[in-house]
Amino acid sequence: MDVVISNGVTGRPVDVVVDDVGLSDHYLLRWKVDIARDAPSAVTVCSRPWRRLDVELFRSELIASRLCRPEEWPTGVDDMAALYTDELDRLLDRVLRR
Numbered sequence: 001m002d003v004v005i006s007n008g009v010t011g012r013p014v015d016v017v018v019d020d021v022g023l024s025d026h027y028l029l030r031w032k033v034d035i036a037r038d039a040p041s042a043v044t045v046c047s048r049p050w051r052r053l054d055v056e057l058f059r060s061e062l063i064a065s066r067l068c069r070p071e072e073w074p075t076g077v078d079d080m081a082a083l084y085t086d087e088l089d090r091l092l093d094r095v096l097r098r
Contacts, residue, residue: 048096058095065091 019028066072067087074080 048092050096052096054095058091061091061095 015031017030019030021028062068065087066083074083
């Protein structure tokens, strides 16, 4: 109710109609709500052909990657997360393309 009365979202005043319906000491409040929504935006989806994943090939590629060479790991958390993402993307793209 506070949101309808203050209407801080749209910035436009809300016309609230107060009706005494005579049934009790409470009143009926009515107002109009603009429920029109913007059309959803298009979402681009990227997928991989997981059925073609050769687990043994992926395992060997992973063992040879920087992810399994701690001496090449960056020291920062953000850099480590980027390494993880980049290496896995590269490995999966290469293994699933075959």
